[in-house]
Amino acid sequence: MSFVTVTDLFLDYDRRPILERVNLTAREGEFVAIVGASGCGKSSFLRLLLDQERPSRGTILVDGQPLTGEPNRQRGIVFQRYSVFPHMTVRDNIVAAEALGANPLGILGRSARRDARARAEATLERIGLAHVAGSYPSALSGGMQQRLAIAQALAAKPRILLLDEPFGALDPGTRLRMHDFLSDIRTETGMTIFMVTHDLPEAFKLGDRVIVFDKTRWDPQAPEAYGATITYDFDARHGGIPYQTPKEDPHVPVPA
Template identity: 70%
Template sequence: MSFVDVRDIWQAYGDRSIIERVNLSAAEGEFISIVGASGCGKSTFLRLLLAQERPTRGTISIDGGAPAVEPNLERGVVFQRYSVFPHLTVRQNIVAGTGFSTRFGMLFGAAKRQAQNAADEMLARIGLNHVADHYPASLSGGMQQRLAIGQAMAAKPRVLLLDEPFGALDPGTRLQMHDFLMELRAETNMTVFMVTHDLEEGFKLGDRVLVFDKPRWDPHDPGAYGATITYDFDARGGGIPFQDILKRQPSLAAG
């Protein structure tokens, strides 16, 4: 059964078409990687899923609900550049994630104490309890990204959106973050959409890998046509040689 339902999505800015004719059904708990060359609409599609933007045409619904007109608690997002609050401590950043679910974004009394206890549990879970009272600027890149994911998870989203979340990390930290993300996903059954330029990463983490590209191209008017999903690979079966994928989609080599 479809949990995230994308129907005939188009997005244009003025006379520049970004994506067109995008259709997708995703099951609850599914992990979908999104790859493609730079500028082919991957991040635009993520912003549409977040409801940060509204499509020129088409609809996106979660669990059969009405299309969202702005970001809400069903959707959590983590960007490449450590989207945390620099003026709050590590613990306060996690508590803030819980506060997103309240009417005014603030917690008082018993609710605040409960959120602080839950924040300490989350920090232990993500290995940051020893820096709970530090500020994000004092943390390494990997630690800041763990904090960003922990903050997003504190709000208990049903859909987690990741825009190049590991692109700025060193290889060792990146592998640690892969394991951390997959553990959280298994525990929560959240549905994940992740944009990545790393084809191997996309196949390693994803149940499916979507390729965005422009099937139509006008050299005299590059903005005339938008990108769409040109391939939808089942990554769970494995055994798809990367060289074969690159033969089918040469633009990925530059993505």
């Protein structure tokens, strides 16, 4: 059963095509890794899934329903680099994220708050930030703030998690640790994940599928004349066998 259904999606910015004819279905709990050249529209695609952006044409259904335009943290949350609350301690940042996932006002009762604090401590232990639990984000390095922001996104337990190049600023050891953390949380929660990455091995390691955005039509005289679409859809769990082969040959020049 399809959980996220994208049908004939087009996106233009100021009449410039960014995405064209994007079709995708994802099952609940699936991990879809997204790769593609810089500027081809991957972040825009995540914003469309989050309903922060409206398509020019086409539809997105989640659980059979069109997106409503209302903020809905159960539905999705985008990890934005360093989107932490500066006036809260590291620990409270995670508690607040969990509370906002639970209800729109982020209100927790006293015992729920105590439980959330204990979970935040456990999370900080797992991601190697326990020693800075009482610090403010400004005291953290960029990589540590990035880890905190990932932990926040996960604490909110959205049904759909949208991650935009989440591990970019991390050193290789920390990156592996965060891979394990994300995989564990995913197993625990069964959330559906869309993750943009520029690291192909990372895409195949974490994703069940790896989809590639690219332009299938090119006009050398007008490189911005066409948008990108999904050109490949690989099954990352079975040796990278394509689910779907491209319908058109990529990079075939358009005849003058």
